[in-house]
Amino acid sequence: MKAAYITIHDKIKEQIDKGIWEIGQRLPSERDLADEFGVSRMTLRQGITLLVEEGVLQRKVGSGTYVASTRVQEKMRGTTSFTELVQLQGKTPSSKLLSYIKTKPNEKEISQLGLERGEYVIRMERVRYADTVPVVYEVASIPERLIKNVRKEEVTNHFFKTMTDNGYRIGKSHQTIYARLANEKVAKHLQIAKNQAILALRQVSYLEDGQAFEYVNSQYVGERFEFYLENN
Template sequence: MKAAYITIHDKIKDDIDLGIWKIGQRLPSERDLADEFGVSRMTLRQAITLLVEEGVLTRKVGSGTYVASTRVQEKMRGTTSFTEIIQLQGKTPSSQLLSYIKTQPNEKERQMLHLDSKENIVRMERVRFADGVPVVYEVASIPERLIQNVKKEDVTNHFFKTLTDNGYRIGKSHQTIFARLANDKVARLLDIKKNQAILALRQVSYLEDGQPFEYVNSQYVGERFEFYLENN
């Protein structure tokens, strides 16, 4: 049997998903909600606190509790850059570059990018933000031959646009999503707690001719980002 605060947590979250509570809408007071659910204010507060920690709700000092509006959505269809996704949500994208190196690929990178034994890659490590809030930590691997005459800034700031500007046509992508726990490094970079559940994404993106041009391992803050499927 679920604890009372978990039941309340699930009901409020379901109501938000159904649109009963709108993004940015202020919730009733804890006293009124406690009365509505027939529980103590302490029990009600446990449910609200958990929803705040998950990023579903947000507290504003002296004002109340509101449905949060910081979660970004990505439609799992086609190949779209993070920058485009964030801009389509009406938010401002930005990145913090942690490393950018030319190196030999490891076996997994060689396999995913269809590289021969003599080819090098550029591996870049970044934190990506939406309106200044850290959303994802990613490590991207790119065949060096595709960007050897491209400025580093053009690769790190708008890689997909740089490819299309240079005559390449973006094709499909293959994505694998799974759950994992944030380690010390990821927790620090994304401003979350160690061992917090996060969404991990492995993605290989291809040009229209079937040539893979990017292999990315990403770790998303679950309460700030969600994936959804859309079928034709």
């Protein structure tokens, strides 16, 4: 038998899915909702808190609880750039470059990118946005030989497009997703609380010939981004 707050969670989510409460709409007060569902305010609050944690609802201090805006979604199949993902959902992508350096690779970069000793990588650190809302903090490493004749702006603004424009054919990617807590630096850039739970993603992207061309460590705000699987 379901716990009472899980039942409330499911009922509210069902009403949102049916469009009874639309994106951005303010929900009735907790007292009114508790009366509507015939439960205590504590039970009602537990159900709402779970929906907030899932990113379905959003609390605004001094204002109330609202249906959250649609999150950016990434289908875990194939290789797609963040810019394309955001644009496909009708949002405007942008990014803030924090650092961009040519440097000797660390052991992880050598392993993941299949580099020879003596090669260099371009390592860039940035925050990426959807409609001015920070969604992901990422550190990307790229073999320097692949982009040594490419302008910095082309790499930082639309890297995947730049690769295809320069004759490279993009293939598959390997992705690992796990949970972690945001440290102080990441939390500041993503405008969230320190130690808030976030989604972390390690991804290696390959060209069609099997050559790795990008190794990325990304940290996503869970309530603003979600992954979903699609099988053939």
